[in-house]
Amino acid sequence: MKILSINPGSTSTKIALYNNRDEVFSKTLRHSAEEIAKYRSVIEQYEFRKKMILEALKENGIEIAELSAIVGRGGLLKPIPSGVYEVNDNMVADLRSASYGEHASNLGGILARELAKDAKGCRAFIADPVVVDELSDIARITGHPLFKRISIFHALNQKAIAKMYAAFKGVPYESLNLIVVHLGGGVSVGAHYKGQVIDVNNALNGDGPFSPERSGTLPALQLADMCFSGKYSFDEVKKIISGKGGTVAHLGTNNFAEIEDKAQSDPHFKLISDAFVYNVAKEIGAMAVVMKGKVDAILITGGIAHGTHLMEQLSDYVRFIAPVKIYPGEDEMAALAMNGLAVMEGKEKAKIY
DSSP states (O other): OEEEEEEEOSSEEEEEEEETTEEEEEEEEEOOHHHHHTOSSSGGGHHHHHHHHHHHHHHTTOOGGGOSEEEEEOOSOSOBOSSEEEOOHHHHHHHHHTTTOOOTTHHHHHHHHHHHTTSTTOEEEEESOTTBOOOOGGGGBOSSTTOBOOOOSOHHHHHHHHHHHHHHHTSOGGGOEEEEEEESSSEEEEEEETTEEEEEOOSSSSOSSOOSSBOOSOOHHHHHHHHTSSSOOHHHHHHHHBTSOHHHHHHSOOOHHHHHHHTTTOHHHHHHHHHHHHHHHHHHHHHHHHTTTOOSEEEEEEGGGGOHHHHHHHHHHHTTTSOEEEEEBOOHHHHHHHHHHHHHTTSSOOEEO
16 A cells, blocks of 8 residues: 655655555655745645656656555644544635645645545545644633633644554553653644643744744743834744744754754853753643643654753653653654555544544
């Protein structure tokens, strides 16, 4: 059974082909800033990206007609429970209109569906998009009724790692209490309580630890003062919160390998690196409180988890809570394919959007 994964990012589109559980082909299609700048919106990039995908498949002797399923990276949709969703008209309409926000991943479901039309019997899915919402009611409450906490996090990778750990332990994912930490361009720390992420920081637009490119939680009144200072436009403020915040703002780089290296000799780099670890550890502690201290394991994943010294620092802060397991990097392409395969093999039922 051949399954194609598609993951559109801001400057690339990743594709990978799996024959059942084995990867047989993968490629990252790079998009220059000049190419992307030609388009006024994400949806206008559709034909450009589709053409590149088809050319890459053809160059590698891969026929669309051979595919059983195509799984696209889920974009910004309405809040939905975790799972695999068959791409339908309602989903495509929301992705095309960017009703819930504009992001390159919005093209994932659209590309999957349109490409699947060229293969008889081929099905199109998305799996665990960033808007997966399993928050408890109490977790949504803020200090003012005009504001509420929302769930936007690295659901695909967090769920995949949690299920991998459960399989390693030989127990159902739904039987465990886990804290899963994704450390990448954004940072999300989720409380996985019996298979539900009942609390997690909004990793996209302003909540929790700072990250390589995002500012995380900021002092509210200072932020309000800045917004009304007349020095910044709305778009500039948005970039300060997400895109040009975090270590990019502090150190001019989002490369944690570079940060970890320079922290050995540069006091300012060390201070910011230490503060990053400190803030992530605090969020882990908060999620332990959410589960009343009953935590089976803390799982740390994402690109930054490759940093041995950083992971030792972080583990020193939190291992008193529960055993710490490190899963460096992320394999979202495999996670997409395996979710699709689970439906095709009848182990999971596709949900309706």
